């Protein structure tokens with residue numbers, strides 16, 4: 001499928017007025033109020049992750065300031081000005097992609113252009129996307145215009161990298177930070193669109209699509225579009241997980257259980273890694289997903305159960321709770337630290353080769369399994385404490401019984417008692 005086909009929904013449902021914008025209430029309210037009171041400034045800077053609505057709101061603002069019949073603080077979308085801006089034919093609203101127009105010459109042209117009065121509109125609007133891409137010279141040239149802007153001009157600068165914008169530019173702009181759209185809001189938005197499009201979609205499938213969209217409305221809609229095509233219009237959880245390569249939950253749950261079980265044999269422990277390797281999966285992604293799941297598990301064990309926070313749908317959260325009801329969060333933390341260590345080492349060693357990554361993972365899992373099999377220092381101290389209490393209170397005990405009860409629950413061959421080491 002082509003890129004263009006992916007964008008049909010994103011284009012169809014691109015907000016045309018402020019009230020259709022998903023999230024970003026702060027920026028929307030401030031801009032509406034300013035427009036209502038005729039107090040739109042000469043330069044704005046919108047910063048935030050991709051697909052959060054920066055250029056969408058810039059276009060709505062351009063329509064609003066030039067609309068001939070604004071209604072309830074919104075552009076009418078019907079007058080000559082609104083229509084020409086919507087179909088991209090307005091000579092007074094220019095969108096510039098700074099990624100491909102980053103030189104001083106581009107900005108010089110713009111400075112020349114700025115001087116002229118608008119052709120038809122009240123304000124000339126320049127929307128400069130990815131403005132952080134401008135060269136230092138181009139920024140300087142832009143700054144001169146921002147310092148003495150003609151009254152008829154409105155600049156809207158948009159960037160995904162606020163830290164790369166010079167302080168001098170920032171001080172000339174009113175800045176709005178656009179936040180990533182929360183998962184539950186994205187999921188509801190997708191559901192709403194599916195209803196309007198009469199597409200059957202499971203809630204959990206939409207959860208995974210929204211999660212993959214990572215706060216971006218545009219990306220979420222693009223994944224929804226792909227999912228609709230892939231599932232032939234019946235968007236089920238299984239198919240969607242296949243398509244977007246969602247977390248193989250069973251595989252990781254099995255792996256954690258094996259790590260926690262001292263009786264696990266080495267070949268069983270590394271089997272999931274082999275399987276993923278044979279399937280041609282990216283093992284660095286394998287480590288990252290594992291880390292992601294351990295984070296989720298850790299939150300669940302600490303009583304956090306909000307799907308949008310944990311990053312898993314309610315059914316999976318319930319499964320984690322059930323499977324690890326008696327697990328010690330401290331041991332999950334040990335696994336998390338070890339897996340994090342694997343990731344850091346894979347990065348430091350610049351392991352591009354999947355085979356090398358596989359060897360590293362296998363060895364670390366083995367080491368981790370051994371470590372988890374040993375009693376922890378706090379565990380031993382607790383036991384000693386119990387023993388001391390028993391002596392104080394004159395309760396009869398035998399060392400062998402204690403070891404038997406506390407460590408293994410079976411008869412002990414003294415030569416197999418684990419080495420105490422932290």
Ligand SMILES: [Zn+2]
Nearest residue numbers: 067076079082
């Ligand atoms: Zn209008």
